Amino acid sequence: MDMIFKALNDPTRRTLLDSLRRKDGQTLTDLEDQLDMTRFGVMKHLKLLEDAHLIITCRHGRFKHHYLNPLPMQELLDRWVAPFLQPQSRVLSELKTKLERETIMGKPDFMMQTFIRCTQDALWDALTKADQMAAYHFMCNEVRGDAKPDNVTEFIQPDGSTMLRQVTSEMDPKSRIAMTFEPLFMGPDAPHSHMVYLIEPQGETCMLTVEHYDMAPGQEGFAEGWARMTSSLKSYLETGTALKGAA
Structure with a gap:
């Protein structure tokens, strides 16, 4: 938590975060062009933000792309703000930031990482079993269809409407799941x-x-949904209690 406060206590680093909030996945050159600072200076600020888990990176070809990681900010709110605004405070998530992985799909438009204290089997089941997805999804109390190759998974809202539809395209057992995302x-x-x-x-x-x-364009708000889903998943696996939205 101290690293987060230290990282935020600098106007240049806040400017970098604001830039990534507006446009995720920028390279060092993209960010350098926005600041009156040497390339080395920008790199030092990015390194501190990465050490604070506020950004994560991904290499694609010769370029290193930087992504805003919203979970630490969500955790900061949960730890220091939410207890004063609501009766229950949510579980503090542990984070890790180092990611350098090329993918044949090109560079991601959005990335998020979190650490969950659980077994690999437990996390795999939570991400593939319909009954478990329904248990922790922040908006839907019913999920139809397990995640398995070519299978359809539908997330059903309390009013009976389908919020999200996914079709699993690839699975590497216990390590990788690729799906469509149909909002x-x-x-x-x-x-x-x-x-993925x-x-x-x-x-x-x-x-x-x-x-x-x-x-x-216009789907940048998906980031908030991912933050809520992963926070609820983490709480569900670590405590047995999900973080459901208000009914």
């Missing part, structure tokens, strides 16, 4: 995109990385 809550003609879950065991915990590709 029906935006209307039947909303552009479809693609997403990556699971990496890390001792007593598992690192979960979410990658989202092919997001259309």
Whole structure:
């Protein structure tokens, strides 16, 4: 937590975060062009933000792309703000930031990472079993269809409407799931995109990385949904209690 406060206590670093909030996935050159500072100076600020878990990176070809990681800010709010605004405070998530992974799908439009204290089997089941997805999804109490190759998974809202439809395209057992992302809550003609879950065991915990590709303009708000979903998933696996939205 001290690293987060230290990282935020500098106007240049806040400017970098604001820039990534407006446009995720920028390279060092993209960010350098926005500041009156040497390339080395920008690199030092980015390194401090990365050490504070506020950004994560991904290499694609010769370029290193930088992504805003919203989970630490959500955790800061949960730890220092939410207890004063609501009766219950949510579980503080542990984070890890180092990610350099090329993908044949091109660079992601959005990335998020979190650490969950659970077994690899438990996380895999939570991401693939319909009954477990329904248990922790922040908006839907019913999910139809397990995640398995070519299978359809639908997330059903309390009013009976389908919020989200996904079709699993690829699975590497216990390590990777690739799916379509069809946001029906935006209307039947909303552009479809693609997403990937990556699971990496890390001792007593598992690192979960979410990658989202092919997001259309106007879909930047998906980041908030991912933050809520992963926070609820973490709480569900670590405490048995999900973080459901208000009924």
